[in-house]
Amino acid sequence: MIGPGAFTINSGLSKTIQFGRDGLRRLDFSWNTTNLLNHVNYAGLSTVLGSPTFGQITGAGAMRSMHSRRG
Secondary structure, three states: OOOOOOOOOOOOEEEEEEEOOOOOOOEEEEEEOOOOOOOOOOOEEEEOOOOOOOOOOOEOOOOEEEEEEOO
């Protein structure tokens, strides 16, 4: 039995801004995402013969997640 495939795009952006007379001070920004397009990735294909859920999808992967950071 072959289960469903998975499709996930993860991405990240970051920017560093230097400031001050000597340019030694800086401010960092970052933004990261997992499952950017929020595509459903099915999981948990039941493969136990004789089970009432045989051949059925019983779960799904994680939804989109975004994290930002300033440092």
